[in-house]
Amino acid sequence: MIIAGSSFAAMFFLRGLPENLRVLVVEKGGIQLHADQLKNNIRVDEDIAVDNRSGYRKRWKAHTLFGGNSNCWWACTPRFHPNDFKLNSLYGVGVDWPLFYDDLEPLYGEVEQVMEIAGGGSDHILPRSTPFPFPPHAPSRTDVALQAHSTNWFAQPTARSNGGRRAQCCVNGICDLCPVDAKFSVPNSVDLFARDGVSLLLGAEVRAVDVAGAVAQGVLVRDATGAEHLLIGDLIALGTNAIWNAGILLRSGLQSKVLGRYLHEQVAVTVLLDLGAGQKNYYGGTSITGHGYDLYDGAHRAEYGAVLMENHNAPAAIRSEAGRWMERLRLKLIAEDLPVADNRVVLRDDQVITEWGGHTDYAFKALDAAVAKLPEVLPFDIEGQSVSARLISEDHIQGTHRMGVDPARSVIDTELKCHEVRNLLALGAGAFPTGPAANPTLTLSALSLRAGRAV
Numbered sequence: 001m002i003i004a005g006s007s008f009a010a011m012f013f014l015r016g017l018p019e020n021l022r023v024l025v026v027e028k029g030g031i032q033l034h035a036d037q038l039k040n041n042i043r044v045d046e047d048i049a050v051d052n053r054s055g056y057r058k059r060w061k062a063h064t065l066f067g068g069n070s071n072c073w074w075a076c077t078p079r080f081h082p083n084d085f086k087l088n089s090l091y092g093v094g095v096d097w098p099l100f101y102d103d104l105e106p107l108y109g110e111v112e113q114v115m116e117i118a119g120g121g122s123d124h125i126l127p128r129s130t131p132f133p134f135p136p137h138a139p140s141r142t143d144v145a146l147q148a149h150s151t152n153w154f155a156q157p158t159a160r161s162n163g164g165r166r167a168q169c170c171v172n173g174i175c176d177l178c179p180v181d182a183k184f185s186v187p188n189s190v191d192l193f194a195r196d197g198v199s200l201l202l203g204a205e206v207r208a209v210d211v212a213g214a215v216a217q218g219v220l221v222r223d224a225t226g227a228e229h230l231l232i233g234d235l236i237a238l239g240t241n242a243i244w245n246a247g248i249l250l251r252s253g254l255q256s257k258v259l260g261r262y263l264h265e266q267v268a269v270t271v272l273l274d275l276g277a278g279q280k281n282y283y284g285g286t287s288i289t290g291h292g293y294d295l296y297d298g299a300h301r302a303e304y305g306a307v308l309m310e311n312h313n314a315p316a317a318i319r320s321e322a323g324r325w326m327e328r329l330r331l332k333l334i335a336e337d338l339p340v341a342d343n344r345v346v347l348r349d350d351q352v353i354t355e356w357g358g359h360t361d362y363a364f365k366a367l368d369a370a371v372a373k374l375p376e377v378l379p380f381d382i383e384g385q386s387v388s389a390r391l392i393s394e395d396h397i398q399g400t401h402r403m404g405v406d407p408a409r410s411v412i413d414t415e416l417k418c419h420e421v422r423n424l425l426a427l428g429a430g431a432f433p434t435g436p437a438a439n440p441t442l443t444l445s446a447l448s449l450r451a452g453r454a455v
Contacts (some may be wrong), residue, residue, distance in 0.1 A: 240374020
């Protein structure tokens with residue numbers, strides 16, 4: 001087995017594989033120790049070309065080093081909502097997934113154990129067969145009021161540590177490069193994926209899969225000098241990200257009409273709410289303490305998307321009035337969007353380019369509705385409100401090799417195998433047929449673990 005990439009999808013797929021396989025993990029970047037990243041403020045960002053036709057700024061973000069984006073993520077780990085998988089049959093928009101919440105529920109629990117997730121109790125709105133591995137972080141003062149007011153407000157499930165192997169979350173609010181290495185990452189948990197028969201090749205970019213007669217025979221890699229080499233393997237899995245996976249598959253000659261299409265992610269705004277006298281905030285146990293589902297699911301999804309509310313505890317924008325610094329609520333509103341076929345990955349002169357025409361009204365209407373409804377769902381006196389511009393990226397790259405049962409409308413099946421080449425798998429959030437409002441990492445990791453078990 002050859003696995004391209006070394007982030008969440010690749011490593012959870014590796015964890016699920018049969019023990020008798022010899023595995024080579026091929027990583028384009030190198031290894032950067034956490035201490036060195038901190039000392040030198042290292043951010044190994046890779047620019048991804050965007051042919052941007054949206055009329056607003058757009059960025060795609062990828063980290064090229066061992067562990068990929070697990071080095072820089074914020075470690076928010078909600079599950080998808082059961083109705084996220086049935087958007088078309090319930091609300092007449094988008095498409096249904098070819099599998100459902102119950103298919104992933106046990107796998108969600110396994111991934112949560114590996115990541116040592118801290119979260120709320122068993123009465124969460126999302127059904128659970130196992131408890132969270134660790135208790136929730138201390139709530140912020142507004143979380144306490146929100147949980148008393150609404151049955152749809154919960155502690156955010158997170159891989160920012162609140163017990164377990166890693167250091168305790170320090171509530172510093174700079175989680176992309178955690179000062180104490182408290183959040184789960186592939187590098188700080190590599191022993192959970194290591195086993196006999198696994199090798200790691202660094203500094204080698206997988207460019208294409210060698211396909212002959214609908215069978216993958218190996219991968220073409222380019223080393224740091226620009227020289228190219230063919231690595232032979234019986235099974236190939238791509239776990240780079242949704243953009244690079246699509247580029248590799250396009251170079252490999254796959255003919256699916258939907259390959260590279262339906263590139264998508266959520267869209268979000270930040271809302272600052274000045275609260276009435278005496279209603280203090282903050283003092284929670286991690287950087288983001290609460291999740292609100294009052295605006296998530298319901299009949300409105302026939303017209304506009306789900307919105308997940310995040311309560312940000314790190315006081316990046318406290319009030320300026322003396323004595324009232326803590327009387328402010330900072331919410332992030334994250335809206336789902338419907339994937340559009342013309343948002344896609346293409347090759348131009350063998351270079352990977354993203355063509356981006358923008359988000360849809362389905363997402364923008366969701367944000368507008370959510371902002372308008374905040375006074376109804378929040379139990380606070382609100383003295384003032386400001387709404388940010390739409391954020392240029394949630395750093396969640398999704399779509400491009402969508403999952404489905406019909407090869408005419410999808411690239412991979414429910415085991416993440418390519419319809420055209422059965423010993424070739426495409427892992428990660430590129431599999432997502434739709435773009436729910438919740439963060440994608442837990443779901444793509446569960447899908448990858450499931451795919452490894454199916455080998």
